[in-house]
Amino acid sequence: MTPHLPNPPKRLVVVGNGMVGQRFVEALRARDADRAWTITVLSEEPRRAYDRVALSSYFDGADAASLDLVADGCYSDDTCVLHLGESAASIDRAGHSVLTTTGRTLDYDALVLATGSYPFVPPVPGRDLPGCFVYRTLDDLDAIRAAAEHAAATTRGRRSGLVIGGGLLGLEAARALRLLGMSPHVVELAPRLMPLQVDEGGGALLRDMIEALDVTVHLGTSVARIEHGQARDSRRMLATLADGTELDLDLVVFSAGIRPQDGLARDAGLALGARGGIAVDDGCATSDPAIFAIGECACIGERVYGLVAPGYAMAEVLADRLLGGTASFTPADTSTKLKLMGVDVASFGDALAQTEGALEVTLSNPVDRTYAKLVVSDDAKILLGGVLVGDASKYAILRPLVGRPLPGDPVAMIAPSGGMPSMSLPPDAQVCACHGLTKASICGAIAEHGLTDVPGIKACTKAGTGCGSCVPLLKTLLAESGVAQSTALCEHFAQTRAELFDIVRRDRIATFTELISVHGHGRGCDICKPVVASILASLDLGHILDGEQSALQDTNDHFLANIQRNGTYSVVPRIAGGEVTPEKLIVLGEVARDFQLYTKITGGQRIDLFGARVEPLPAIWRRLVDAGFESGHAYGKALRTVKSCVGSTWCRYGVQDSVSLAIELELRYRGIRSPHKIKAGVSGCARECAEAQSKDIGVIATENGWNLYVGGNGGFRPRHADLLMKDIDTATLIRTIDRFIMFYIRTADRLQRTSVWVESLSRDGTDGLQYLTSVLVDDSLGIAAELDAAMATHVERYEDEWAAVLDDPERLRRFVSFVNAPGAPDPSIAFVSERNQPRPVLPLLGRGKALEVLA
Amino acid sequence: MTTTIHAPLEAIRSADWQPICAYADLTPERGCAALVGSLQIALFRTFDGSVFAISNQDPFTGAYVLSRGIVGTRNDVPTVASPLHKQVFNLATGACLDDAGVAVTTYPVRLSDGVVQVLAA
Numbered sequence: 001m002t003p004h005l006p007n008p009p010k011r012l013v014v015v016g017n018g019m020v021g022q023r024f025v026e027a028l029r030a031r032d033a034d035r036a037w038t039i040t041v042l043s044e045e046p047r048r049a050y051d052r053v054a055l056s057s058y059f060d061g062a063d064a065a066s067l068d069l070v071a072d073g074c075y076s077d078d079t080c081v082l083h084l085g086e087s088a089a090s091i092d093r094a095g096h097s098v099l100t101t102t103g104r105t106l107d108y109d110a111l112v113l114a115t116g117s118y119p120f121v122p123p124v125p126g127r128d129l130p131g132c133f134v135y136r137t138l139d140d141l142d143a144i145r146a147a148a149e150h151a152a153a154t155t156r157g158r159r160s161g162l163v164i165g166g167g168l169l170g171l172e173a174a175r176a177l178r179l180l181g182m183s184p185h186v187v188e189l190a191p192r193l194m195p196l197q198v199d200e201g202g203g204a205l206l207r208d209m210i211e212a213l214d215v216t217v218h219l220g221t222s223v224a225r226i227e228h229g230q231a232r233d234s235r236r237m238l239a240t241l242a243d244g245t246e247l248d249l250d251l252v253v254f255s256a257g258i259r260p261q262d263g264l265a266r267d268a269g270l271a272l273g274a275r276g277g278i279a280v281d282d283g284c285a286t287s288d289p290a291i292f293a294i295g296e297c298a299c300i301g302e303r304v305y306g307l308v309a310p311g312y313a314m315a316e317v318l319a320d321r322l323l324g325g326t327a328s329f330t331p332a333d334t335s336t337k338l339k340l341m342g343v344d345v346a347s348f349g350d351a352l353a354q355t356e357g358a359l360e361v362t363l364s365n366p367v368d369r370t371y372a373k374l375v376v377s378d379d380a381k382i383l384l385g386g387v388l389v390g391d392a393s394k395y396a397i398l399r400p401l402v403g404r405p406l407p408g409d410p411v412a413m414i415a416p417s418g419g420m421p422s423m424s425l426p427p428d429a430q431v432c433a434c435h436g437l438t439k440a441s442i443c444g445a446i447a448e449h450g451l452t453d454v455p456g457i458k459a460c461t462k463a464g465t466g467c468g469s470c471v472p473l474l475k476t477l478l479a480e481s482g483v484a485q486s487t488a489l490c491e492h493f494a495q496t497r498a499e500l501f502d503i504v505r506r507d508r509i510a511t512f513t514e515l516i517s518v519h520g521h522g523r524g525c526d527i528c529k530p531v532v533a534s535i536l537a538s539l540d541l542g543h544i545l546d547g548e549q550s551a552l553q554d555t556n557d558h559f560l561a562n563i564q565r566n567g568t569y570s571v572v573p574r575i576a577g578g579e580v581t582p583e584k585l586i587v588l589g590e591v592a593r594d595f596q597l598y599t600k601i602t603g604g605q606r607i608d609l610f611g612a613r614v615e616p617l618p619a620i621w622r623r624l625v626d627a628g629f630e631s632g633h634a635y636g637k638a639l640r641t642v643k644s645c646v647g648s649t650w651c652r653y654g655v656q657d658s659v660s661l662a663i664e665l666e667l668r669y670r671g672i673r674s675p676h677k678i679k680a681g682v683s684g685c686a687r688e689c690a691e692a693q694s695k696d697i698g699v700i701a702t703e704n705g706w707n708l709y710v711g712g713n714g715g716f717r718p719r720h721a722d723l724l725m726k727d728i729d730t731a732t733l734i735r736t737i738d739r740f741i742m743f744y745i746r747t748a749d750r751l752q753r754t755s756v757w758v759e760s761l762s763r764d765g766t767d768g769l770q771y772l773t774s775v776l777v778d779d780s781l782g783i784a785a786e787l788d789a790a791m792a793t794h795v796e797r798y799e800d801e802w803a804a805v806l807d808d809p810e811r812l813r814r815f816v817s818f819v820n821a822p823g824a825p826d827p828s829i830a831f832v833s834e835r836n837q838p839r840p841v842l843p844l845l846g847r848g849k850a851l852e853v854l855a
Numbered sequence: 856m857t858t859t860i861h862a863p864l865e866a867i868r869s870a871d872w873q874p875i876c877a878y879a880d881l882t883p884e885r886g887c888a889a890l891v892g893s894l895q896i897a898l899f900r901t902f903d904g905s906v907f908a909i910s911n912q913d914p915f916t917g918a919y920v921l922s923r924g925i926v927g928t929r930n931d932v933p934t935v936a937s938p939l940h941k942q943v944f945n946l947a948t949g950a951c952l953d954d955a956g957v958a959v960t961t962y963p964v965r966l967s968d969g970v971v972q973v974l975a976a
Contacts, residue, residue: 818888
């Protein structure tokens with residue numbers, strides 16, 4: 001028997017230590033337990049591999065160390081060595097060796113080129129001036145930061161930078177400049193932002209949302225020249241655009257795309273792709289079988305990929321091949337979902353409808369600031385791709401359906417509330433793209449391990465723990481798997497809201513602590529605390545900001561105003577029935593002007609004043625209360641408005657005085673806390689100008705009295721109200737509405753509008769409306785007197801919440817932005833002017849998710 | 856009343872601690888914001904009397920509002936829910952309990968002679 005000698009290790013040289021090169025080294029080391037290869041890695045940069053995708057977070061608290069990508073122990077022994085600041089100068093293919101930039105010769109058995117790409121700088125006159133930068137490496141970012149700091153030290157007023165290129169990278173660079181305190185301009189030659197991923201409609205919305213962040217966007221133009229500014233000793237620059245616009249700048253960043261770094265391969269005579277990139281086969285081999293290329297420098301399947309995920313896939317393929325495997329690269333899915341400066345953008349499949357005969361279905365909602373487009377086959381049966389801007393939550397369910405038959409009407413699939421629950425994915429559809437999990441594998445885990453909730457699925461399968469975009473889908477899969485949804489309010493209370501209401505009322509419980517210590521556990525959460533606060537308020541147990549109740553309130557109830565997206569609040573005084581005197585209208589205008597508040601007429605016939613920080617709220621309300629206004633409870637789950645038409649007083653068609661009734665109803669029910677908001681309307685004739693049938697409580701005048709409608713709804717799920725009683729007099733009308741509201745408060749679920757509540761009342765063959773009639777009119781439960789008494793108590797005890805705050809120093813204490821600087825306004829809140837009114841500039845995201853690129 | 860101090864570092868010089876406000880200024884189970892240099896810090900006093908300090912910026916929206924969220928518990932861990940979109944954060948670690956990849960910065964906090972102090976460099 002001949003002795004078995006191990007083969008001597010083969011020599012592998014890797015040129016490039018970017019994200020893909022490093023991933024390749026780690027993938028090979030993980031598989032090569034026998035150490036068949038010794039590895040030498042050359043890194044042109046003086047740093048080892050770091051996360052280039054999250055580059056802008058470098059200006060957002062991250063340092064070079066936190067971006068480092070190299071696994072512990074990767075280069076800890078002499079079978080795997082990394083040389084920093086040393087690159088390959090040339091390749092001697094015949095001699096199987098590489099000459100390095102420091103003059104060394106490295107012999108190889110296999111050579112891997114992972115040289116990445118370089119930034120494309122268009123030939124703009126002045127592009128070599130100091131103050132012009134590219135956006136690729138940490139050194140580039142250090143140089144940009146130094147220039148920005150110089151500008152901050154020498155420039156008064158706004159500092160601005162120009163970003164050339166409005167693609168994915170350009171918007172990242174713009175984010176970086178914002179984080180450095182500059183006002184960026186972005187110039188893009190194409191007629192829209194992100195032209196490779198997003199279509200015209202999506203680009204238009206993206207532009208609006210990016211401009212709201214103090215970025216000025218110039219589309220369909222280019223930079224004609226860049227020059228030194230006028231002042232002799234200043235470093236400022238002047239850029240002139242092709243359309244004649246002149247921009248006064250502190251610095252310029254080129255991010256107009258990348259080009260494959262293929263010079264080394266070109267000099268060595270390796271075959272290249274038609275438009276550059278080192279040509280490789282599906283095993284990543286170049287035209288020389290001992291040389292391989294991966295990542296952004298490679299041209300594979302006649303494509304060069306500028307995303308990291310296909311590069312990682314190539315790294316895995318090559319690691320397998322070098323150890324004798326047969327893995328091959330399949331054309332990558334370039335679908336992306338990312339957050340750019342806080343704006344959700346997703347693009348998948350054939351997003352730009354380049355397939356022959358493709359049809360496009362588009363839904364654009366300028367109010368919600370969302371845009372959605374599906375691309376479908378010419379027979380409208382197969383989903384080909386799509387674009388989502390503003391709300392990318394449907395990416396998770398749509399992307400797995402690319403190339404498959406549409407499960408429903410394409411419009412319904414992208415409508416805000418449409419289609420999703422009934423859409424059942426095929427078992428092999430990928431649900432969690434981050435961890436490569438299909439519907440079948442997740443449903444299998446639900447069944448096998450008896451999983452009952454999303455956290456359970458996350459812990460067991462890892463689904464939903466990456467980008468998180470599939471979490472809504474996981475809930476659907478639980479329901480599809482027949483997992484019963486608990487009726488418990490939350491983890492702290494096993495009861496429903498209605499059960500808690502009965503407990504509080506029966507046992508006369510006055511505090512949250514008393515309730516949770518006896519009937520729940522823990523210390524509550526954002527679900528149960530506002531519910532209990534609402535129950536206590538419905539039972540008229542004191543001012544909502546007194547004692548422990550204060551800590552239960554949502555921020556809206558806490559500051560008696562409506563929080564807006566930038567952390568400011570809006571103010572809505574009550575204008576009962578929509579009737580307002582000229583004097584009071586003038587006061588509203590004066591207050592808005594003096595406190596610089598954005599002013600808008602609401603759908604409920606009131607006036608909303610936006611953009612107040614917390615500290616001026618009491619001063620605003622002092623003026624309003626002195627002028628005779630009171631809280632409009634727009635911030636509460638409470639009665640909002642009773643809308644009215646002008647009625648028989650003025651209208652030649654009116655048959656009843658709808659305004660007087662609307663005011664009477666609004667003043668009767670103002671301030672009452674309920675499971676959700678309540679809206680009402682009164683129309684003076686059957687023409688229904690007050691749109692009362694879209695309200696929770698609708699009243700329409702008849703020749704003989706009033707018709708009462710209940711359970712209507714606008715909004716998310718529109719529903720016409722049902723006729724409860726016909727031709728009734730005013731006393732009967734008010735008594736019935738009293739009972740309706742009180743019965744709703746006692747028995748509805750948390751955040752259940754009356755429309756859903758009425759439907760939920762159907763019992764044993766009677767529909768909800770019949771049941772309601774039996775309770776409210778025929779008193780079938782024998783509780784009518786109780787309901788009447790509860791409403792009488794509410795009417796008697798009503799006080800204006802805002803007036804009661806202004807008179808109480810203890811309640812006023814909360815109206816400061818900072819506990820240690822009571823006079824200081826919140827510096828993160830800023831406005832620009834739009835149509836002569838303030839418009840918020842949103843603060844930039846901090847250390848949250850920066851940028852995700854998923855394959 | 857017991858006050859837990861969430862500061863692991865004994866060696867920190869007392870000069871680095873920034874006085875913020877009197878402990879009595881903190882409302883039980885409510886937050887407030889403090890301005891330390893250009894940093895916005897959210898302070899919370901929980902039911903058991905402990906004080907926590909985290910960044911005031913909501914990482915999902917960029918708005919400086921976390922101090923205005925509802926304080927509570929999840930699986931007995933002290934939490935605050937963002938007032939904008941209700942994501943819940945662990946007050947002790949800053950980790951978002953609804954989104955594994957997200958966390959906010961936490962700051963050491965202690966009580967000295969009835970004054971709440973924060974260590975924020």
